Amino acid sequence: MSDHRHKRLVALARIVTAHPGTQLSLTDLSRELSVAKSTLSEDLLLIKDALESHGLGYIDSQVGAAGGVTFRPALDVGRIRTHLKHFVEELTNPDRMTPDGFLYVTDLLFSPERIDVMGSLLAERFRPIGVDYVATVETRGIPLALACARALMVDMVLMRRDNRLSEGSSLSINYLSGSSRRVQSMSLARRAPVRGGRILFVDDFMQAGGTARAAQDLLGDFGAHVVGVGVLVAMRAPKKKLVDDYSAILEWDRDGEGPGVVAPTDWVQRLVEWEDDSE
Template sequence: MKRSERLVAMTNFLLEHPRVLISLPYFSEEYGAAKSSISEDLDIVDEMFQYQGIGKLETVAGAAGGVKYIPLYSRENSIRFIDELCKRLEEPERILPGGYLYMSDLLGDPDIIRNLGKIFATAFADKRIEYIVTVATKGIPLAYAVANILNVPVIIVRRDPKVTEGSTVSINYVSGSSRKIQTMVLSKRSLPEGANVCIIDDFMKAGGTITGMQSLLKEFNANVVGIGVLAEAEDEEEERVIDEYYSLIKIQDVDIKEQRIEAVKGNYFTE
């Protein structure tokens, strides 16, 4: 195999196996090349990953060592992408009755979801996350995008128990915006005791839903090591019930009368 062919094959393999430790003998046997040549190839791949702002290769020394691809999305790429997304969110036709915003088209776009997953995965890269947790809403595609890059499973908290879930744990919580009592359930088999989890959601107003998920995860003695929301609403009348979280977009104002929306970068870019 020519070096150019080998570089393409290795790059593709690494991109499809994020955070998986791959031994040098594996590459050497797979592509019929000496370890020294493989090492040189990996240096080239690492240099290009960092130049493109999409991650880096991490080398682990020792007999059981090797190399793993750590996906990272550069701050420049992230800011450019979120600025463009804010412009799309400011389209007046997105305003729905009651001051809500139509976002389903964005959350259904594979390219947008993929890039959002990269940004969140970068934000929580050092948290040793074992599971991504989300509630059964439009945030599910986003949770899977983050999980795919971090190479961890997704757990979906549901509003109502399903017979296919088996035994479940349920809690009641107060919705931050409507102040109504609601229920969340999670299968007992879905999460082991003491796991490190990251909560991902598509939208947050007061934070009642996320607080409910935190309470439910306490029943599993889970460690919530990160919270990420795509968009948060800025509302002076609503008191935020959570403090430590990352948001990518902040909806500062929705003026129904003037048909005007103001969207800016979230706190992830200001901290």
């Protein structure tokens, strides 16, 4: 294999894997790399075989006049399992309990590597239903929502706790937060591009589901449809939440004054073939 082809294969692999979920035109790739489509197809077969054999992802081909290729990254189950174990160990540490009876998770939420893994896990859960935007409410939900949006290759929409003059006219609602046990406000700029969109709402924590329900109502006022709710940690109680359906990565079962039990939820355990080391 010539040195020129080696360089072209590296460049092509970089281009394809840098745009997961996006169909790349063979015509555009051929023009960018200055190579015939027939040669490009041979290169793509080599890259496809290498990615699949190492469990890194898949390249799907679309035929026809508008044909192209789409890269689908594989879920690194081993890496996810490792980070889940770290989350469980950290969140069951008694030192993480706050005086108000909650878990301190800010450092975990703002760890780029850890939250990217959790975002990709949520993205895998909701990818089949089709999502146009990922939405969250400031502030702690931002890292997870952004990581999930990146994995889904969609934009993120941010709802504020209060109106911002810099965002112009906004629509606001008041709601009762289950975690803080007080009335809070949530607003979204009228310029937000969500009308008619399919929205995935993502947050860091859920107790009763008040924030998620408020987000559904607010986005509904914009003509958007919330097709899913995903959170990092959900409390087991109350069992009946204010939202009908949601997917949590971890479930927290509070036990008296201690940190209680934190464990991956059923769908996560099945996906990563979880083994409980405590048993």
